[in-house]
Amino acid sequence: MGHRLSRIVTRTGDDGSTGLGDGSRVAKDSLRVQALGDVDELNSVLGVLLAESLPADVVDRLSTVQHDLFDLGSELAVPGYAALKPEHVAALEEWVAQMNADLPMLKEFILPGGSRPAGLAHQARSVCRRAERTVVAAAREGEISQSARQYLNRLSDALFILARHLNKALGQPDVLWQPKRHD
Numbered sequence: 001m002g003h004r005l006s007r008i009v010t011r012t013g014d015d016g017s018t019g020l021g022d023g024s025r026v027a028k029d030s031l032r033v034q035a036l037g038d039v040d041e042l043n044s045v046l047g048v049l050l051a052e053s054l055p056a057d058v059v060d061r062l063s064t065v066q067h068d069l070f071d072l073g074s075e076l077a078v079p080g081y082a083a084l085k086p087e088h089v090a091a092l093e094e095w096v097a098q099m100n101a102d103l104p105m106l107k108e109f110i111l112p113g114g115s116r117p118a119g120l121a122h123q124a125r126s127v128c129r130r131a132e133r134t135v136v137a138a139a140r141e142g143e144i145s146q147s148a149r150q151y152l153n154r155l156s157d158a159l160f161i162l163a164r165h166l167n168k169a170l171g172q173p174d175v176l177w178q179p180k181r182h183d
Helices: 031-050 056-077 086-100 116-141 146-169
Strands: 017-019 025-027
Touching: 031 056, 031 116, 056 086, 056 146, 086 146, 116 146
Parallel strands: none
Antiparallel strands: 017 025
């Protein structure tokens, strides 16, 4: 990495553009840059979740996810580069299956909440879904790997299941949606 980050203030973006990893410059509001920002925000929300007291296996998985998201950021920052592979998607699917195996079947919709860690996992899930929508839109304008799009789709599922898993581990029930509550 050398001295790549020795100068944070460059003033090169003062005109409303930003540099991509291939040397090209694009508008800061381009879909690719928006996708990069949404993935960065997701990684930040996961950082807040990781500041909670969590089971060691969850910390390990979420730490791996954070690294994967940073790799995804590099993919978004360098047009034509593919960092995430089908193996990354398969690892998320395996994690979902492991966590879901011990959870009761859902018969109702649930609301975000229960325990604080579960609430943060739900927040990460909603940010993940936004990031996925932005990546899908950006892929219409430029090459973004199928694995990147699939990864975010699976990650939102994993974060939903994680919220339920954390509630169960902390002895908190899921918050069930009550339709027509005010009738």
